[in-house]
Amino acid sequence: MVASSAAVVGATPTAGPLPVPASLPAALAPGPDERLPDCAAVVDAMSPRARLAQRLMVGVDAADPAAAAETVRSTQVGGIFLPGNATELLRDQALRTVQAGARIPVAVAVDDEGGRVQRIDDLDGDLPSAREMSARSVDEVRALGEERGRALAARGVTTNLGPVVDLGGQPDGAVIGDRSFGTDPGEVTRYARAFAEGQHAAGLATVIKHFPGHGRADGDSHAGRVSTPPLDDLRTADLLPYAALVSPGAPLADTRTGVMVGHLDVPGLTGDLPSSLTPAVYELLRGEYGFDGLVLTDDLGAMKAVTGTYALPEAVLAALDAGADVALWSNPEDPDAVLDVLESALAEGTLDAAENAEAVTRVLRTKNACS
Numbered sequence: 001m002v003a004s005s006a007a008v009v010g011a012t013p014t015a016g017p018l019p020v021p022a023s024l025p026a027a028l029a030p031g032p033d034e035r036l037p038d039c040a041a042v043v044d045a046m047s048p049r050a051r052l053a054q055r056l057m058v059g060v061d062a063a064d065p066a067a068a069a070e071t072v073r074s075t076q077v078g079g080i081f082l083p084g085n086a087t088e089l090l091r092d093q094a095l096r097t098v099q100a101g102a103r104i105p106v107a108v109a110v111d112d113e114g115g116r117v118q119r120i121d122d123l124d125g126d127l128p129s130a131r132e133m134s135a136r137s138v139d140e141v142r143a144l145g146e147e148r149g150r151a152l153a154a155r156g157v158t159t160n161l162g163p164v165v166d167l168g169g170q171p172d173g174a175v176i177g178d179r180s181f182g183t184d185p186g187e188v189t190r191y192a193r194a195f196a197e198g199q200h201a202a203g204l205a206t207v208i209k210h211f212p213g214h215g216r217a218d219g220d221s222h223a224g225r226v227s228t229p230p231l232d233d234l235r236t237a238d239l240l241p242y243a244a245l246v247s248p249g250a251p252l253a254d255t256r257t258g259v260m261v262g263h264l265d266v267p268g269l270t271g272d273l274p275s276s277l278t279p280a281v282y283e284l285l286r287g288e289y290g291f292d293g294l295v296l297t298d299d300l301g302a303m304k305a306v307t308g309t310y311a312l313p314e315a316v317l318a319a320l321d322a323g324a325d326v327a328l329w330s331n332p333e334d335p336d337a338v339l340d341v342l343e344s345a346l347a348e349g350t351l352d353a354a355e356n357a358e359a360v361t362r363v364l365r366t367k368n369a370c371s
Contacts, residue, residue, distance in 0.1 A: 145198025
């Protein structure tokens, strides 16, 4: 759940339109009456490998800005994730160098939830945990989200992998614990909405997590496979925040909010695979809950619920084939090895070309790179 470290790729916090990728024909540049180029034209002009690269959010060493910049320059991945507590990439506008090497602006993601999961506390001060925030008013939490969002955006971050919408009830230090706003779905919805809206006001994208609900699971998916209550039970509680926040017409149902899918075993929904690799999970999110925004996986590279069975390239392929738009991993590993596997799968038809183009379009729209 990337706490050990779903814009998403997110919109780069700029006032004007993002630049057209340098690799695209001049004919695709916005005209005088157009803000952004057409997504279909942009995607059509990309090579198969370039399209696949946009679907990766890769972990980088936040203590090594030069290595992060080279990863983006050489692979043109769609997003990077900054795990851990190192802050060199967040100082002295180091992320501008990373962006300079990207033909399409790269999403820069952190998980800055507050409490024991935050990334800029050494730079900009402490952020309360979700449990602590829930003791404040909704308006205070919205203001806190905006203040923190402005601090993140000023350092070059585009996406916060939060807030958590899992139901609580566990001790503070449990895997979800104080990362949750509470046990009542309505209260979780209100506070998560307020925090996300504050972040959006600051120019950040957000990602709610961990679909379909980790709060009542019987363990920690960092350590191995875990089970949740049955799907019918989740529908009456854990899934209610998703219906209230990102279903059609809901307050967060736009390109600024993504959903992260966790690595969970759900009776009545998943079979032999964790939820992040199970097509029925994505069908539930897209179909029953009507979500048409960006869907990311939880960490595929450092959580034993997945790594206990799959090497990273195979896990990424399985997740994208199941329905994820973006595959995320936190540990710095070579994206080229993953891209080699994905490119072969696309050429062989294991990955559907039309579905791949649709996912890339979601990624680009979320980054404001086309319309």
